[in-house]
Amino acid sequence: MERAEFEQKRQAEGYTELFDRQMEAGGTGPEHSHEFDALLFVLKGEMTIACNGKPEKFRAGDLCSVPAGTMHTEQFGSGTAGVHYLAAWRYPSGVKTQP
Numbered sequence: 001m002e003r004a005e006f007e008q009k010r011q012a013e014g015y016t017e018l019f020d021r022q023m024e025a026g027g028t029g030p031e032h033s034h035e036f037d038a039l040l041f042v043l044k045g046e047m048t049i050a051c052n053g054k055p056e057k058f059r060a061g062d063l064c065s066v067p068a069g070t071m072h073t074e075q076f077g078s079g080t081a082g083v084h085y086l087a088a089w090r091y092p093s094g095v096k097t098q099p
Contacts, residue, residue, distance in 0.1 A: 001061050006041040006086065009063075015039050015088035022084045023047070024076030036089040040064040041067050045083035047077040068092050 013094045051072045058064050076083045
């Protein structure tokens with residue numbers, strides 16, 4: 001997928017908040033869930049997202065969707081290379097609370 005396709009998809013599907021994130025290699029996110037749907041697009045590097053204990057690796061050009069309430073962990077980068085990605089959020093039923 002190209003970035004323009006990601007932008008079209010997120011807008012068409014109502015992901016109104018967008019964050020540009022860079023994480024160092026070896027960083028992790030403990031098991032957690034969000035009150036929002038997350039749509040992630042990897043720009044550079046790689047990351048592993050494990051939803052409900054099932055890990056999946058995402059590399060540049062890959063898209064990952066994590067629905068609200070889904071328990072997941074995150075592992076960023078590999079070796080010495082981190083990851084650069086875009087994270088878009090969509091709040092179910094239009095309800096927005098602070099994450």
